[in-house]
Amino acid sequence: MMKRTTIQLWCEKYGEALAAAGTLIFILLALVTGTVSEIWSVSFYLLAYVSGGWLKLKDGIVTLVRDKDLDVNLLMIAAAVGAASIGYWSEGAVLIFIFALSGALETFTMNRSSRDISALMELKPEHANVLRNGEEVNVPVEELQIGDLILVRPGERIPADGMITEGSSAVNQASITGESLPVDKVRGDEVFAGTVNGQGVLYVEVTQSSDSTLFSKIIRLVQEAQSEMPKSQRFIEKFERIYAKVIILATLALIFVPFLLFGVLWEDVFYRAMVFLVVASPCALVASIMPATLSAISNSARKGMLFKGGAHLDHISRIKVIAFDKTGTLTKGELSVTDVVPYAGLCEHELLQATAALETLSTHPIAKAIVQKADACRSEDDFDDAWMRPTDYQALTGLGIAARMGGMRWRVGKPKFIMPADEENDVHGVVRSLQQQGKTVIVVQREEEIAGIIALQDRIRPQAKVMVQQLKRIGIQVAMLTGDQEQTAAAIAKEADIELVFAELMPEDKLDIVKKLKAQYGEVAMVGDGVNDAPALAAASVGIAMGATGSDAALETADMVLMNDDLDNIKHAILLGRRTQSIVKQNIIFASVVISALIITNFVFGVPLPLGVVGHEGSTILVILNGLRLLKS
Incomplete structure (x- = not known):
């Protein structure tokens, strides 16, 4: 496979944003020149169509050719072309712009989440000092073999899982176990790749290959957890394709059935079909979600809560249990x-x-x-x-x-x-x-x-106990997950008033408990700050990282970041998510009612295109304004 160029990578990252911006510019130019020259106006509208529509058209054609299926991309393009075909260039161009903008925002979210394990990879040791034939040799960790004897000096990161054969030291295992104190290690003890040696010199016999180390398992756990597609996403994708098929088929039926079977004039049936295609396009439905979501994200960012995508607002509104890491999260570390x-x-x-x-x-x-x-x-x-x-x-x-x-x-x-x-x-x-x-x-x-x-x-953090009480008052169960011993965990849990306590956990244990909590209670959030929390953060319905003290891995893996480590913001985030979903539901119901009313009226009485456009665009504007209320909540 050929390596992608810098230009290709740049286009993948910013292409849709530029397409949306170009569409808006061409629409404005078309409106300005419309009073002077119709040719110039139509030319700029055509450029707006090409700028915002060609990526979506390409995606729609790929889906059609590869999967033999229709999707919402082709539907939106068809609706825009349909509007233009009966002289409503501006309405079609606005439709293209809204669709291009939503695609740009989706791409931005995907680019942010694609870096989820980059920080983990940076922590992975790259070289090891191996003793072979009495000499010290520096080799890549991938070349280590089981049974090799490696030398780890004070302050160095241990490059492989193994057993100490000589030496003693205090090893910082926070990246793996989350323990708040370095663990004293002597001859015969096990050590893990990615942990940091303290003040002593260690000779370690390798017991696991580089791709079988605990650290490598953490990376794989993050990848596997994030590859799981939520049910809501699968439903949306299925709904979009079914909706596109129904509308396209209905439009074709409106054109050819009256014309061929009942002898209705071609101009009349085509006009009514194009009106149907315009009013049935899901602009208002799309606008029901994105403006409200962006307003809520902007609102939360001003208060120190960074959501990495709109879907996480939906998920956090349905949270039933929040699991907290102890060290550095509930406590100061x-x-x-x-x-x-x-x-x-x-x-x-x-x-x-x-x-x-x-x-x-x-x-x-x-x-x-x-x-x-x-x-x-x-x-x-x-x-x-x-x-x-x-x-x-x-x-x-x-x-x-x-x-x-x-x-x-x-x-x-x-x-x-x-x-x-x-x-x-x-x-x-x-x-x-x-x-x-x-x-x-x-x-x-x-x-x-x-x-x-x-x-x-x-x-314990001063606000932890108050935060737990506030979460309980809004119906949220609270759990604590930690690598520390049971006595320490129980003492902190008692002070914070937490009943669900899980102690002495390795990273895979935290992941398993999050999955069990999801099976028992439903949606689960995980709050953590360390590399060892990354798999659980990825597997949780919503992963929440501590922004000020959190590791890079936790920050990249999480769906939401508390920028100032203020635990009180967790309750505000849940309430904001609930209010966002309430407004989204209002918008969806309103948009669906308007679209349905326009479609039915068009079937029964026939809707003049200007009235159809007013109803369609008016409903879009109203749901956007309703969503913008979240900016001041």
């Missing part, structure tokens, strides 16, 4: 110190400052949170003494740190690192109580005695 419990004669301030001094040399998120908290509480004369400078510093991956400070030996780390598991005392009870609240707990030891406990937690 940043650890903060929540509890400081001192022992051994220390006060809270002394414990916090001493622990921060020990953690200053660490880059772990827990250490950063403690140092940040200590800095916020520090006074000008706090602890500048030499005894607050640690020496003999050791970082024990997966456990904690050890150092000497002030002539004493200190250790900071996980409870299992500091306290024997076979002992039971008051400190164990405090640790368990904090862990049951979903908090991350570290213990500080000075010499042989416990100096204190510090607990940290990812804070």
Whole structure:
């Protein structure tokens, strides 16, 4: 297959928009020159027909030749030509313009959604450092084979799924699991492609080929989920083709049956048939949806809600359940110190400052949170003494740190690192109580005695609980999906007043749960911010991404983006979608009634073409004005 040129790609992207703009310009020129020269006016109308109609005519012919079927493209062209054939050039040109404009808007939406997995692909590792015959070789990830030994340096992205054979480190798996903290990895642990190595050097044995990695599966899940055509779209396509066939056949019947069987004059039957073709054209029906949808999209954009297409407004109006990712969505995605419990004669301030001094040399998120908290509480004369400078510093991956400070030996780390598991005392009870609240707990030891406990937690967003209550009031069920452990998930869910909680999830698990929720409740929205949320966002009826903190993959995959991460806008988006659908239904009913009335009247009494045009164009203008009301809602 030949590679498409830049000009071809540019035409595919902007061709229909230019065609619609050209049609409008030629219509205006025809109106201006109409008072001077009829020839010039007709010439400009012909150019308007060609400008706006040739792409649709081509599509209609392709459908006719390839599928042996008629579609709405040929119907609209026939209606426009029919209007022109009886001298109503302007009406036909306006019909062409409206149709060309709708095509341009559809193309724009498709171009936006076609980039859905581009950000995912950018995160996919391209090269790996492989150890072969004692030498390090840099190769493309596609050339990796199962059993290869790869070297991953600190800060590098792990290029393949595998098992650690040597080394230890904290690995940031947020892109895969959504966990809020890096996970400590040691020899024998599994690692995934696309995750980021922390401070240690890892030797990893490849266990999956490049096209079988978990990261590659995420990309495929997004593609598969987005390839599923909604039922409403299939119905619309089927309806358009049936409608086109009926109108074309009816027009032909109106022309030839009276002329051949009843001897009616050709001029009379052709005139009445062309009137029928004009009044039966679905201009008002088309205008019933697009102006209202565009008005709602413009309205939502001003309030920080970006819809990527009009169909998503329809879907969000029917939402029954909204599933939220936890980390970075319901929560801020940043650890903060929540509890400081001192022992051994220390006060809270002394414990916090001493622990921060020990953690200053660490880059772990827990250490950063403690140092940040200590800095916020520090006074000008706090602890500048030499005894607050640690020496003999050791970082024990997966456990904690050890150092000497002030002539004493200190250790900071996980409870299992500091306290024997076979002992039971008051400190164990405090640790368990904090862990049951979903908090991350570290213990500080000075010499042989416990100096204190510090607990940290990812804070819930201030508006999350109010937002959940508002959604429940308008009849929406709320669920939470997270890769974090059950205790942490349960604590956050309780604080946010969420009953449906799903924890310890991988990306494919989130996708499965979204599908189950859709089967159980109906339309489901998914709100997320990470790469790991992308498959679920794509599979949901409406995928909603956090615009300020969301990953590129989430932003590209989502159907709607909260530009300022304001969760309150989710309720406004649902209500706006409901109001949009209400107005669309009003327009469709009104347009259908007018078209039906004109068609029936034309059959029974005969409608003069000017009256038919007034009825047709008037109904179109009225439904557009009704849709524009959404600009101020």
